[in-house]
Amino acid sequence: MPKLKHVLSGDDQFNFLISLIGLIQREGEIHIDAAAARLGLSREAVRKGMETLVKSGGVRQDGHELLPFNFDWDLFDQEGVLTFLESGIIEDAPRISMRQASAIAAGLSYLRALPEFASESEIDELIALLASSQPISTPPTIAYESAAIGTDVATLRKAILSQSQITCNYINQRGEASDRTLEPLRLDLQNSQWYLRAWCPVSEQVKSFRLDRMTTVKVLGSARSAAATKALAELDEEEDRLYIPGEHDTEVVVEVDPEAYELVAEYTQLNTPTSDSNGTIRVTIKVGYLPNLGHLITRFGGAARVISPAIARDIVRNYALESLGEATSSSRALNED
Amino acid sequence: MEEREEEFKLEADDKSERLLSLTLTLLSSKQGFTKEELFRSLRGYRLSSESGKSKDALDKMFERDKTSLRDMGVQVETFIRSSDLEDNTESRYFIPADTFVWPKGTELSANQLRLLELAAKVWARASFSVEASRAVMRLKALGMPSDGLDLEGFAPRILTNEPGILQLEEAARDGIEVTFKYRAPGKEIETRIAQPWQVRHVSGQWLLVCWDTQKLEIRNFMLKRIVSRIDATGVKFEQANLEQISEASQSLELFISKNEAVIKVEPSTEAWVHFELSESASSAEGLVALRYMDLHLLADELRAYGRTVSVIKPPELKQAIAKGLQRVVSQHA
Numbered sequence: 001m002p003k004l005k006h007v008l009s010g011d012d013q014f015n016f017l018i019s020l021i022g023l024i025q026r027e028g029e030i031h032i033d034a035a036a037a038r039l040g041l042s043r044e045a046v047r048k049g050m051e052t053l054v055k056s057g058g059v060r061q062d063g064h065e066l067l068p069f070n071f072d073w074d075l076f077d078q079e080g081v082l083t084f085l086e087s088g089i090i091e092d093a094p095r096i097s098m099r100q101a102s103a104i105a106a107g108l109s110y111l112r113a114l115p116e117f118a119s120e121s122e123i124d125e126l127i128a129l130l131a132s133s134q135p136i137s138t139p140p141t142i143a144y145e146s147a148a149i150g151t152d153v154a155t156l157r158k159a160i161l162s163q164s165q166i167t168c169n170y171i172n173q174r175g176e177a178s179d180r181t182l183e184p185l186r187l188d189l190q191n192s193q194w195y196l197r198a199w200c201p202v203s204e205q206v207k208s209f210r211l212d213r214m215t216t217v218k219v220l221g222s223a224r225s226a227a228a229t230k231a232l233a234e235l236d237e238e239e240d241r242l243y244i245p246g247e248h249d250t251e252v253v254v255e256v257d258p259e260a261y262e263l264v265a266e267y268t269q270l271n272t273p274t275s276d277s278n279g280t281i282r283v284t285i286k287v288g289y290l291p292n293l294g295h296l297i298t299r300f301g302g303a304a305r306v307i308s309p310a311i312a313r314d315i316v317r318n319y320a321l322e323s324l325g326e327a328t329s330s331s332r333a334l335n336e337d
Numbered sequence: 338m339e340e341r342e343e344e345f346k347l348e349a350d351d352k353s354e355r356l357l358s359l360t361l362t363l364l365s366s367k368q369g370f371t372k373e374e375l376f377r378s379l380r381g382y383r384l385s386s387e388s389g390k391s392k393d394a395l396d397k398m399f400e401r402d403k404t405s406l407r408d409m410g411v412q413v414e415t416f417i418r419s420s421d422l423e424d425n426t427e428s429r430y431f432i433p434a435d436t437f438v439w440p441k442g443t444e445l446s447a448n449q450l451r452l453l454e455l456a457a458k459v460w461a462r463a464s465f466s467v468e469a470s471r472a473v474m475r476l477k478a479l480g481m482p483s484d485g486l487d488l489e490g491f492a493p494r495i496l497t498n499e500p501g502i503l504q505l506e507e508a509a510r511d512g513i514e515v516t517f518k519y520r521a522p523g524k525e526i527e528t529r530i531a532q533p534w535q536v537r538h539v540s541g542q543w544l545l546v547c548w549d550t551q552k553l554e555i556r557n558f559m560l561k562r563i564v565s566r567i568d569a570t571g572v573k574f575e576q577a578n579l580e581q582i583s584e585a586s587q588s589l590e591l592f593i594s595k596n597e598a599v600i601k602v603e604p605s606t607e608a609w610v611h612f613e614l615s616e617s618a619s620s621a622e623g624l625v626a627l628r629y630m631d632l633h634l635l636a637d638e639l640r641a642y643g644r645t646v647s648v649i650k651p652p653e654l655k656q657a658i659a660k661g662l663q664r665v666v667s668q669h670a
Contacts, residue, residue, distance in 0.1 A: 010352025011405050015471045017357050018409065022438075022478030038477050052354050058362035059378035061370075068361055089364050092438035093478040097410030098510055100472035103465035106538070107456030110495055114488075117452075126449055126456075135412070135436030139582040141509040142465060143537040144495065151613065160490035171607045189493040192541045212611045258499075259520070259561050265498045272500045278518070278526060278564040299641035301633075301661020305668045317669035320662045323643045 008045075013052075016041065020049050021069075022093030029083040032076070050082065101130040102142040112146035113189055115154045147192035152217045156196055159184045163224040166198075171213045173292050181220070182209070183228035185235055197235065199228035206231050249286040252293065252312050256281060259303035263296065282307065294319025355381030356402055360411055364437060369416060369429030372399060409471070412436070445480030455488055464497040465506075499543050499560035502536055504567045509533040514550065514572035518565035519558060522633035523660070526564060531556065534577035539589065540630045546585045548574075555585045559631070589630070598627045598635060599649040606645040624649070633657055 008016060019039055024030060036043045050071060057067040070086040105127050111117045131140065152168075159166050166184055171177045183199040185206065194211035204227065224232075256264055258279040264270075267286075273279030287293060290312055297304050297316045306312045358379050362370060376382040376395055386395060403413050415428040445453070453476055457469035501517070508515045512532075519529045531547040538544070542559055549556040602608045602623040612625045629635040636657035639646050648655040 008353075010356070011408065012467075012471065013351075013353035014356040014405065015409050015474060017353055018360075018411075019474045019478060022475065026478045038482065039474055052351070052357065056354050056357040056361060058358050058365075058375075058380075061366040061368050066362060066365055068365075089361050089434075090438065092441070093443075093475070094437055095410050095439050096472050096475045097408055097468070099408060099465070099506065100410060100468045100475070102506075103460065103469040104453055104456050104472045104476075106465070107459045107469060107495070108452065110459050110493060111452070111456055114491055114493060120452075122449060122452060126452060129443070133410075133439075135433075137579070139535065139577060139579045141506050141535055143535055143586075145537070145539045147541075157490050171610055175607055177605065184490075187491050189491070191496050191538070213607055215610050257520075258564050261498045261561060262496075265496070270498060270500050272504075272566050273564055274566070278520075295641045295643060298643075298662065298665050299637050301637055301640055301657075302664030302668060313669045317666055319643065320665040320669070323640065324659065324662045324666070325644070 013049075016045070017049055017052060017056075018090070018094050020046065021053070021087075021090050024082050024084060025087065025090070025092055029075075029081050032080045032082055035082055046082075050076075095133055095135070098134050098138060098141060101133045102140040105130045105140050106142045106144040109144040109146050113149055113192070115149055115157070118149060147189070150194040150211045152211055152214060153187060153194060155217050155219060156184050156187055156211075159219045160186065162219070163229075165220045165222045165224065166217055167220060168217045169215045170209060173289060183224050185228065185232045199225070199231050201225065201227075206235065246288055249288050250290055250309070250312070251284050252287050252290075252309070253282060253284050253307040254297070255305045255307055256283065256300075257303040260300040263300070263304050287312075291315055291319075298323065351381070352402075352405075355379065356405055356409075359402060360406065360432065363413060363430055363432040364434050367431065367434075368418075369431035371427050371429055372396070373427075375399070375430070408468075410475075439479065443479060445476060447481055450476065450480045450482050454482075458488075459493045459495050461494045463495045464502045495538075497543065499563070501563050501567045502543060502560060505533050505545050505560070506536050508567070508569070509535055509547075509576070512574045512576045514570045514574055515567050516570050517563050517567045520562050520564050522562075522631075522657070529558065530570060531558065532572075532574045534585065535582055536560070537586070540593070540634075542630070542634065546582065548577075555581075555588065557585070557589055559634075593628050593630050596629045596632070598629055598632075598651060598654050600625050600627065600639065601647050601649055602642075603645040606642070608642040608645045611642075636661060 016039065020035065023035055023038060030038075032043055032046050036046045039046070053069040054067065054071065056069065057065065060066045066089075068087055068089040069084060072081075072083045072085050075081050075083060108123050108127055108130075112120075112123060117123060131137070156166070158164075165181055167179060167181050169177055170180050181201060182196070183201065184196055185199060186197040188195040188197060188208070196209045196211060196214070197206055198209060199205075200207050254264065258273060261270055264281070264283040264285060268281070268283045293306060293312050293315050297306055298320045306316050358381060359375065362375065362379060370378075376386060376399075382395060382398070385398065390398070406413055411432060413430055413432055415430055417426055418429055454473050457466075457473045460466035460469045505515070507513070514530060514532050516528060516530045518526050520526045530550045531545065532550060533545055533547045535546040536543060537546050537557075539557075542561070545558040545560060545563075547556055547558065548554075600612075602612055602614055602625060604614075604623060609623070614623060614625065627635065632651075632654055636654060639648070639654075640658055640661055648658065
């Protein structure tokens with residue numbers, strides 16, 4: 001969940017107000033600090049919410065004024081406790097919307113890819129509860145079919161929790177296999193792809209490792225180093241970018257069709273395609289090791305194109321030619337390591 | 338804490354108060370209210386009107402407010418009073434009070450609430466993150482939270498790189514037929530008309546499960562192959578029911594189970610590790626049998642392994658890989 005937004009939009013504020021009503025009605029009495037903590041907002045936000053509640057209303061059918069919420073202000077002033085003296089119209093927690101329920105249910109299905117949730121029966125119960133959240137039974141409008149559980153996920157998780165180092169065999173982006181010692185910090189699952197974020201003692205930095213390039217994972221007896229512990233503290237929870245641009249990166253201009261948007265998602269805001277372009281956009285991306293462009297671009301089979309620099313275009317063409325089993329057509333260098 | 342308090346502000350025209358007043362008023366009477374009555378009696382509308390807003394602008398404001406309420410799960414319904422039928426056909430608005438709140442006794446355990454919070458967190462910055470966090474705030478009224486929220490060592494994230502996903506979900510929810518341009522692999526762009534049922538993530542792809550009104554069959558469109566805006570056709574349809582959705586998902590599963598490809602992988606390569614050959618019985622030969630949802634997606638996946646993977650069958654897969662490679666060569670000539 002995003003951390004508190006400092007300025008709530010009108011819609012978010014309304015969502016907060018009916019959450020607050022539900023919370024007070026369910027609890028009967030609740031201290032303002034407890035309410036703030038439960039809803040993840042400040043005490044001041046709850047205080048202002050109370051003010052909005054008491055002035056919200058309208059007219060009844062008979063023309064009389066309708067102001068349904070009336071707090072016990074004495075109790076609030078003396079003890080900071082929220083309780084309604086009157087609240088005739090909303091007496092329990094309001095239901096959530098179908099979109100809200102679907103989003104949460106899809107998130108729950110997604111969690112199934114984590115070994116500890118794979119067999120959690122509570123997930124099924126919650127999905128059923130969310131499905132029944134609508135007054136008229138309707139199928140969810142968002143669904144996520146659980147991804148497969150990676151083979152080494154459980155082992156790596158154990159290493160992370162016990163703060164141990166590991167060894168593994170890893171094939172890097174250049175296709176070279178080697179045995180490595182790593183200090184695992186976090187397992188990232190992005191759609192169905194697993195990555196390990198680990199401190200690499202050789203390069204002395206945090207790197208991302210794809211689990212589908214990793215074999216023979218073994219947990220070592222040695223404990224996490226001070227440097228890795230420091231790196232973990234700095235690993236921003238909200239920072240999901242897997243590729244951390246380096247100072248020696250090359251800027252490459254690529255042109256992508258919607259079929260290849262995933263290639264540039266970390267570099268640009270993706271908007272709905274305009275009618276004249278069929279969604280084709282140009283984006284500058286950063287590439288640490290240019291020969292990687294060969295497989296990165298070629299896999300899309302035409303939906304992604306390198307515009308510049310020329311060397312990058314050559315790399316892609318040669319990669320495609322080699323894959324076709326044809327001789328490469330350029331003398332420009334491909335032999336850098 | 339101090340920082341939060343300082344920066345916390347209400348919107349200037351306090352839409353939230355207007356929405357809450359509208360909710361309370363519409364809940365208060367089974368007789369319902371006409372729009373005119375609401376404009377006269379609710380402070381938010383009255384102030385807007387007094388400050389010079391036109392009738393047209395007020396109408397638009399009311400429509401937006403109804404949409405906001407629906408996004409929060411507040412269903413505004415309309416009816417025309419039977420005694421009015423002769424001379425007055427104005428809609429009356431109301432919120433059915435019996436369905437507004439959770440059924441009595443709906444409660445969440447601490448562990449359930451923790452799971453729900455984790456489920457919201459996986460949306461991170463993806464398309465439905467706002468809805469997911471709003472839902473969590475609402476659900477907190479239904480139970481006490483537990484302490485151990487953190488998923489230590491895991492950061493699971495759903496990604497959505499398809500800009501149309503929100504609109505398609507909305508169309509599914511509201512039963513709005515849509516049209517868009519779609520590029521099936523190797524074909525010209527075509528305009529499609531769809532009645533969306535669900536957006537569904539399967540095998541690494543976001544799909545639109547829908548009724549295709551041209552072909553008169555259930556279709557799964559891949560969101561990333563939509564190359565235009567998504568527009569409403571103006572046609573409304575009845576939302577899909579559970580049977581239809583599960584039939585669509587079963588037929589997709591059946592379809593996948595029938596699609597088999599066999600590839601041969603070169604030993605000691607990235608592909609060898611990726612396809613987990615060292616642990617498989619047929620690893621001596623380097624042969625792998627794969628089920629696939631979409632031949633062209635599989636071709637994309639295999640192209641990333643270059644010459645280290647070759648296709649045994651089907652021949653269409655081999656062709657799809659080669660055609661893509663030729664396109665890349667000519668584009669980078």
